[in-house]
Amino acid sequence: MQRGLSRSSSLPATSELGDALRACRGAFLGVGLMSCMINLLYLTGSFFMLEVYDRVLPSRSVPTLIGLIILAGGLYIAQGVLDLLRGRILVRIGTSLDEAMSARVFQTVVRLPLQSGGRGEGVLPLRDLDNIRSFLSGAGPSALFDLPWLPLYLAICFAFHAMLGLTALVGAVLLVLLTVLTEFMTRSPARQASGLAAQRSELAIASRRNAEVVVAMGMAGRLTRRWAGANASYLAGNQRTSDVAGGLGAVAKVMRMMLQSAVLGVGAYLVIHQEATAGIIIAGSILSARALAPVDLAIANWKGFVAARQSWHRLNGLLRAMPAPTSPMQLQNPSQKLAVENLSVAPPGEPRVTVSEISFVLQAGQGLGIIGPSGSGKSSLLRALVGVWRPVRGHVRLDAAALDQWSSDDLGRHIGYLPQDVELFAGSIAQNICRFDPEAKSDGVIAAARQAGVHELIVTMRDGYDTEIGEHGGVLSAGQAQRIALARALYGDPFLIVLDEPNSNLDTEGDEALTRAVRVARARGAIVIVVAHRPIGIEGVDMLLVLKDGRMQAFGPKETVLAQVLQRPAAAPIKIVSDGGVSKP
Incomplete structure (x- = not known):
C-alpha cells in the first residue's frame, strides 16, 4: 500500500510520511496475510456449488449436503471475522499515521505564514493528512490487497476449462484497461478541483475574518457573488471528476455483469457438448465475478485514491520544504543585554527589504521607544527582534547568543510580545x-x-x-x-518585552497602566521595546530610536533624540545620536 502511494506520487523512498507508514509494516504484513486467507476463503462459495451440483444432487445424499453446509458455514464465519479484523487494522493504521504526523503537520501550518508571508495554504496540510488517513481507513486499500489474487481465480477458471478461463481473462483485461483509463481521465480534473477548493476556502475565511467591514460597508452582496462564482467553478470541476469516475465505474459494473452472464453461457455450451459438468457452470460464474470484484471496487474508490495521492505528494513536498525544527542545547536564561548587529529584514517570501542595517545595544533595565512614519519598518523590526521573521542579514542576540541558537519553546519563555x-x-x-x-x-x-x-x-x-x-x-x-x-x-x-502600538485601543486609564507596567518590568531588569504613535506610549522608556524608510535615523537617550526631531528644520537630515557622541548617518 505504502509503496503504491509513493511510486504513484513520484516521491523518493525516504520521507516523513513514508517513515510513519513503514513503522506500521507489521500491521501491513498482518493485513496481507489476512487478505491471503480471505481470498482463499472466497473460494468457499464456488466449491460449495460445485460439490452440490456434481456430488450431492446425483447421489441425493442429505448427510453429504448437511456436512457441506456446516463446513461452508464455518468457512463463511471465518471469512467474515477476518474481513472485520482487516478493516479494523486498516482503520488503526490510518489513525497511527495521523497520530505520528498530526503534531508535525500542525507545527508546519503554524510556521507556514512566517515563511510564505501569508500566501500559504492555510489549513490545507491538515486536510491533506485527513485525506490520507480516510483513504487508508476505507475500502480502497482492501481492493488493492485483493487485486494480486486475480490470477489465482483465473487459473482456477482455466483449470475448469480453457474456454471459461479465456472468457474470464478477456473480462479482466478489459476491466484493467478501464482502470488505467480512469486514472488518466481523472488526474487533471481532480487536480483542478483541488485548486478551486483552496480558492473557495480562502475567500470564505477572509470574508469571515473581516465580517464587520463586509457588513458595515455594504460589501456582502459583491463578496457573495464572488463566492458564488468560485463555488460554481469548484462544483463544475468536482462534477467533472465525479462524472468521469462514476461513468467509468458504471461501465465497469455493467461489464462485470455481462462477463458473469458470458461465463454462464460458455459453461452451458460446454455442458451441452459434455465438456463440463453443471457444477462447473455455477462455480465458474462465481469465480469470475469474484476475480473481477477487486477491480470493480478499485474503480469505485479511484476518486479517493487520487485525492489521497495528491495529498500525499503535496504534504510530502511541504514537509521537505519545511524541515522539523531542531532542538539545540538549552542556554542559560538571558539577563544582560540585547544586541542588534547590522540587521536587515524582509517580509517572508518577499525580496523587498523593509529594514536595513540596524544596529544598537540595550542593557538590562533599559526601555526603548521606536517611532517613525507609517511604513518605516517598525513592525518588521519588532518581528525580527522576537524571532518570528528571519533576518536577511545581521543578527539579534540575547546575551551574545543569536536567536537561532534557541529553540522556539525555550526562547518564548524569555519573550513577551504584543503584536499590532x-x-x-x-x-x-x-x-x-x-x-x-x-x-x-x-x-x-x-x-x-x-x-x-x-x-x-x-x-x-x-x-x-x-x-x-x-x-x-x-x-x-x-x-x-x-x-x-x-x-x-x-x-x-520575560527578559525581553516587545510591544507594538500597545495603547492603540486604550483609554487614559489603560495608558497609565501601560506606563506603570513598562516601568515595573524595567525595574526588575527586563528590556522593554515599545512602538508608539502617541507620546504617552513612550513615557516609560529612556531610549529612543527613529526609523524612516527602513533605516535608523537616530538612536540615543529619549530627551536628546526628541529634541533633535522636534527642533530640526523640515528639510534637514536627522542626525544619529549615540552614547558616544553625534555623527552624520
Missing part, C-alpha cells in the same frame, strides 16, 4: 494570560494581570479569570482584549 493586531484564543481569560500553560500557577496569572492593570476588570466579570472569551476574544472589547494580551506578554516575567 491582537489575537486571543477560544478559552478562559486565565488560559490566554498564561499562554495555555497546563502547569501555570494562579499567582503568576494574577501577578501578570495586576502588572497590566487589568486584574480589577477581570474580577468584575461574571466568572472572573474563568470567563470564556470565545473565538478571537469575541466577548471582549478591543481595549479589554489589548490589556489581556499585554498581561499575556508580561506573564512569567
